[in-house]
Amino acid sequence: MSILIFGYQVIILIVAFLFGQFPFFWNYEKKILRRLGILPAKQVRIAIFASGKGSNAGKIIEYFDKHLTVNVSLIVCNKPGAGVLNIAEQAGIKSLVIDKETFKKAGEFSQILKDQGITHIVLAGFLWKIPAGLIAAYQDKILNIHPALLPKFGGKGMFGEHVHAAVLAAGDKQSGITIHLVDEQYDHGKTIFQTAIDIHPDETPDSLAARIHVLEHEHFPAVIESWVS
Ligand code: GRF
Numbered sequence: 001m002s003i004l005i006f007g008y009q010v011i012i013l014i015v016a017f018l019f020g021q022f023p024f025f026w027n028y029e030k031k032i033l034r035r036l037g038i039l040p041a042k043q044v045r046i047a048i049f050a051s052g053k054g055s056n057a058g059k060i061i062e063y064f065d066k067h068l069t070v071n072v073s074l075i076v077c078n079k080p081g082a083g084v085l086n087i088a089e090q091a092g093i094k095s096l097v098i099d100k101e102t103f104k105k106a107g108e109f110s111q112i113l114k115d116q117g118i119t120h121i122v123l124a125g126f127l128w129k130i131p132a133g134l135i136a137a138y139q140d141k142i143l144n145i146h147p148a149l150l151p152k153f154g155g156k157g158m159f160g161e162h163v164h165a166a167v168l169a170a171g172d173k174q175s176g177i178t179i180h181l182v183d184e185q186y187d188h189g190k191t192i193f194q195t196a197i198d199i200h201p202d203e204t205p206d207s208l209a210a211r212i213h214v215l216e217h218e219h220f221p222a223v224i225e226s227w228v229s
Contacts (some may be wrong), residue, residue, distance in 0.1 A: 044228045047074040047118045049126035054084025056124035056145065056216055061091045063221030070228055074116055078103070078128055106133025113138075120228055123182065124220070127159060132184050142182035143227060144189070145220055147212045149196060150178040154187030164205040164212070174198055175208060177215050179223050193223045 009029055016025035033039040048057045057075060064070045075088035075095040088095040096112070103109055110133065113121070123130070123144040130142060146154055148163045153175075158166065167175045176196035181189035197211060 043071060043117070044069070044119050045071045045073040045117045046120045046122050046224070046228070047076050047113055047116075048072060048084075048122045048124050049076045050082070050084040050124045051077060051079050051127040052082055052084065052125050054082065054087045054125070055213060056220055057084050058087045058091075059217040060122065060124065060221045060224065061087065061093065063225075065091075067221075067225065069225050074113075074118060076126075078126070084125075100128070103128060104131055106131040106137065110134050110137035121182075122224055125159075129186065130182055135182060135184060140181055143192065143224065144180055144182050144187070145216055146178045146180065146187050147175075147209070147216065148178065149174065149176045149194060150180065150187055150191065154178075156186050158187065161205050161209065164208040168199070168203060168205060168208065172199060175212065177212060177219065179220065179227075192227055193219065195219060 009032070012025055013022065013029060016022045030039060048060060050057045054075075061072050064072050072091075072093055075084055075093055077084055077088075077095060077097050078100075080097050085095050085097070094116075098109070102112075109131075114137070119141065121134075121138055121142040123142065125145075135142060146158075146163075147160075148154065148158070148167055152170075152172075153163050153166050164175070174196045176194060178187075178191055179193040180187070180191045183189040195215060197215060199208065
């Protein structure tokens with residue numbers, strides 16, 4: 001039986017080769033072989049980019065300390081002294097404080113990440129725009145979390161308090177979180193996950209921010225886990 005199954009996979013690859021589709025089918029086969037334990041599991045090493053407090057980064061680290069499906073390998077931060085750097089230190093995770101010049105030289109910066117074996121990037125409250133070169137180097141491998149229901153309330157300047165104030169000013173009945181792939185426009189790539197909550201009649205930007213944070217902490221780590229797999 002197993003010879004038949006194995007033979008079938010080989011035939012698929014030969015036919016795929018003849019029709020010029022080998023890379024697509026080989027990737028598919030590799031996934032099957034990894035699941036069967038024939039090829040070693042690919043190690044997923046993420047870098048979390050954050051500019052502030054880092055509560056999401058903290059939850060992600062905590063989650064993967066237990067689940068071990070992802071290795072949180074690096075914290076990248078653009079603000080010396082940001083809370084996320086303490087979180088990294090306490091967790092014993094390497095951190096990197098970047099300056100704009102190095103960051104903009106995407107070739108150089110993506111090489112720094114590749115040298116550390118980073119396979120995926122997670123933006124958790126990172127305020128700089130990701131340069132096109134880095135997006136190209138990590139095509140469909142960069143995930144962002146946004147504290148509203150995109151495509152509404154996204155784009156340049158829509159971060160933190162500004163988002164929640166805009167949602168309330170618009171009189172929306174719901175807000176929520178969007179987890180999406182990163183492309184060259186702010187808050188624009190393909191949505192991977194969205195969930196909503198009802199806005200309370202006496203809601204303020206602060207109370208909404210706190211409730212949205214709870215939602216982020218609850219969902220972000222597991223969404224990352226299913227995205228990388
Ligand atoms: C989160 O609300 C996230 O959606 C947004 O920035 C905030 C970061 O919060 N992109 P924290 O630093 O993880 O606490």
